[in-house]
Amino acid sequence: MTEPTSPQPIGDDDLMAWVDRRLPPARQAMVEAYLTAHPEVADRLARYREQDAALAEALRAKLEEPLPARLRVAPMLAQQRSRRWAWVSRAAAVLLLMSGSAAGGWVAHRAAAPDPLQNAGAVAEAAYATFAVEVRHPVEVRADEGAHLAQWLSNRLDRPVRPPELVALGWRLMGGRLVPTTAAPAALLMYDDDRGTRLTVYVQPMTIEGEEFRYRRDGEVRTILWSENHLALAVTGRVSREVLLQAAQRVRAEAERNGS
Amino acid sequence: MRNAAALLEPHIPALRRYAFALTRDHAAADDLVQDTLERALRRWSVRGETARPWLLAVLHNLFVDGARARRRRPLHGRLDGHETDIAVLPGQDGAMISRDMLAQFSGLADEHQAVLLLVAVEGLSYADVATVLDVPIGTVMSRLSRAREAFRRLLDGERVGLRRVK
Numbered sequence: 556m557t558e559p560t561s562p563q564p565i566g567d568d569d570l571m572a573w574v575d576r577r578l579p580p581a582r583q584a585m586v587e588a589y590l591t592a593h594p595e596v597a598d599r600l601a602r603y604r605e606q607d608a609a610l611a612e613a614l615r616a617k618l619e620e621p622l623p624a625r626l627r628v629a630p631m632l633a634q635q636r637s638r639r640w641a642w643v644s645r646a647a648a649v650l651l652l653m654s655g656s657a658a659g660g661w662v663a664h665r666a667a668a669p670d671p672l673q674n675a676g677a678v679a680e681a682a683y684a685t686f687a688v689e690v691r692h693p694v695e696v697r698a699d700e701g702a703h704l705a706q707w708l709s710n711r712l713d714r715p716v717r718p719p720e721l722v723a724l725g726w727r728l729m730g731g732r733l734v735p736t737t738a739a740p741a742a743l744l745m746y747d748d749d750r751g752t753r754l755t756v757y758v759q760p761m762t763i764e765g766e767e768f769r770y771r772r773d774g775e776v777r778t779i780l781w782s783e784n785h786l787a788l789a790v791t792g793r794v795s796r797e798v799l800l801q802a803a804q805r806v807r808a809e810a811e812r813n814g815s
Numbered sequence: 816m817r818n819a820a821a822l823l824e825p826h827i828p829a830l831r832r833y834a835f836a837l838t839r840d841h842a843a844a845d846d847l848v849q850d851t852l853e854r855a856l857r858r859w860s861v862r863g864e865t866a867r868p869w870l871l872a873v874l875h876n877l878f879v880d881g882a883r884a885r886r887r888r889p890l891h892g893r894l895d896g897h898e899t900d901i902a903v904l905p906g907q908d909g910a911m912i913s914r915d916m917l918a919q920f921s922g923l924a925d926e927h928q929a930v931l932l933l934v935a936v937e938g939l940s941y942a943d944v945a946t947v948l949d950v951p952i953g954t955v956m957s958r959l960s961r962a963r964e965a966f967r968r969l970l971d972g973e974r975v976g977l978r979r980v981k
Contacts, residue, residue, distance in 0.1 A: 568956040574963070575934060577941075603963045606970060607935035613916035614936055617832040626827055626848055628820035632856050715880075811857050 565589045570596070574603045642807065645768050646779070646800060661771045661780070671761050672787050675741070676771065676780040679757035679789035682734045682743045683776065687753040687792075694730030694745050704731050708742045712760050718744045719756060719809035724801055726754055734759075741787075754792035754799075756806055761787050770796075779803040783810070819856060826867050827852070829937060830874055836932050837878050839921060850877050868943040875929065875947055882925070922969050927962035934959055 565586060572578045573586045590597040624630075661673060686693055696704045698718070708716040711733055718728050726746035734741045734757070741759035748754075762785055769780040777799050778791040788810065790803045830851060834844035851874040855866075920928065926948075933944045941959075945952040 567960045568953075571956055571959050571963070572941075599964075599967070602967050606963070606966055607931070609916055610920060610931065610966075611936045613914075613920075614832050614836055617835045618828045620828070620831065622824070622827055622831075623845060626831075626845060626852065628823045628852060628856070631849075631852060632819055635853065635856055808857075 570600060574600050574607070639808075639811075642766070642768065642781075643804065646770075646803070661769045671738075671763060672767060672769070672780065672782050675736070675757070675759045675761065675787035676769065676778060676789055678734060678736050678741060678759070679743075679755070679780065679787075679791055680771075680773065680776070680778055682741075682757060683755045683778075683791040686732065686743065686745065687755060693753070695732035697730040698728040700730075701728075708733070708758075711740050712742055712758070713739070714760055716742055716758060717809075719806045721746055721754075721802060721805055724798075724805060725749065726802065729753075752792065752794060754790065754794065754802060756802075757787075757789040757791065759787045760785060763787065781807070783807070786810070822866060823852060823855060823870075826870050829867065830870055833871060833932055833937060834874055834878070836917070836920070836936065837875075837925075837928065839917060847874055847877055847881070850874075867937075868939060868946055871933065871937065871939070872947040872949075879925075919969050920966070923962065923965055926958060927965055930955060930958045931962045931966065 569578065569582060569586050572582070573590070578586060590600065661676065696707060698704065701718075705717050708731060718731060721728070725748045727748070729745045729747055731742055731744040734743045736759060739760055741757060744756040744758070746754045746756070761782075763782045767782045771778045771780070775793045776791060777794065777796060778789055779799055780787065780789040781803070782788070788803075788806060790799055790806055792799055792802070794802075827848065830848045831844055834847040834851075835841065838844045838847065851870055854873050854877075855870060920931075923931070929948060930944060933939045933947055934941070939947065941952055941955050945955045948955065950958075
């Protein structure tokens with residue numbers, strides 16, 4: 556084994572690739588020679604192949620099992636579509652209800668007593684009022700540190716948070732910040748458009764069952780608030796109902812796609 | 816997404832196998848697969864060739880997140896109740912071997928289990944495994960090497976270095 560011009564020494568990765576029969580041909584001969592010279596290594600690798608095969612064999616039955624009905628894709632897809640449509644139509648119903656009435660209280664699809672979701676709405680509005688007017692420090696972490704922003708918020712909220720992409724609607728992400736609540740911390744993401752109008756997306760983890768949708772107007776500031784998947788989400792801005800609803804739908808679609 | 820079923824369903828058996836190997840619980844495995852598929856359906860574009868590693872990655876992350884959540888607030892005591900979790904596979908002749916094998920396998924650290932399953936059972940390329948596990952390929956190789964050796968020792972009845980992964 557004194558081969559001074561040996562191009563590249565044998566490594567663990569070569570040995571693994573040998574076990575997996577994935578060595579490039581050029582390397583194959585070298586490794587074979589090495590194994591001939593080191594029978595104890597050859598034995599070990601042969602064991603690895605055996606145990607790999609035994610593991611695969613142990614799981615073979617699972618691969619051949621017929622699929623249960625609930626894993627069929629077509630019904631799953633249909634159900635998702637109808638769920639999405641239900642949300643949109645519920646949202647439309649609430650906004651219609653609102654169109655005549657005065658500003659003020661929350662308009663809900665399912666009216667309820669004061670509750671955690673309503674508190675989340677109040678915090679979202681307060682956060683908007685406090686930070687959307689802020690000139691110098693609207694956000695704590697700016698959007699150009701995107702990865703850091705997502706990581707930080709995910710850590711503090713203890714669940715994956717990815718700022719929704721609203722560029723297609725003309726909203727650019729400015730950045731985000733943490734917002735204290737009486738329960739766990741929440742996140743506020745801020746967006747602006749070409750005219751400097753600001754929009755906030757508020758995300759608060761909470762144990763809340765079911766989906767609800769609410770809307771509130773306070774002067775020119777409107778908030779769409781909803782719950783899903785153990786999150787309260789709110790979109791707030793000094794924008795029209797239609798613009799707000801578009802943003803909310805987009806946030807919802809993104810939240811769904813990214814999982815929760 | 817017109818042909819979502821045609822695109823996704825061929826991968827489901829492998830997803831179920833991977834999920835079952837991780838959880839060793841038939842119902843929990845199918846829950847994981849269902850969550851994975853639902854998530855996949857919310858994406859617009861899953862390409863045929865890249866679908867499998869991507870789906871496995873989604874499933875893997877769901878499993879890891881779930882495992883983390885379970886550790887945070889343990890619902891079912893999972894101290895060393897492994898044995899009770901091990902399912903009897905509906906195999907014909909190999910049922911006994913399978914159960915033994917999987918029981919031994921469950922003694923490996925989670926990271927070692929994952930890399931072995933993805934390489935040796937699912938047959939993913941090392942590069943795809945790196946993507947699924949979100950680690951550099953060098954880490955895949957060294958982890959694979961350690962996993963195989965740890966598995967060998969387990970099968971030989973040497974109980975050393977469990978639950979310790981670099």
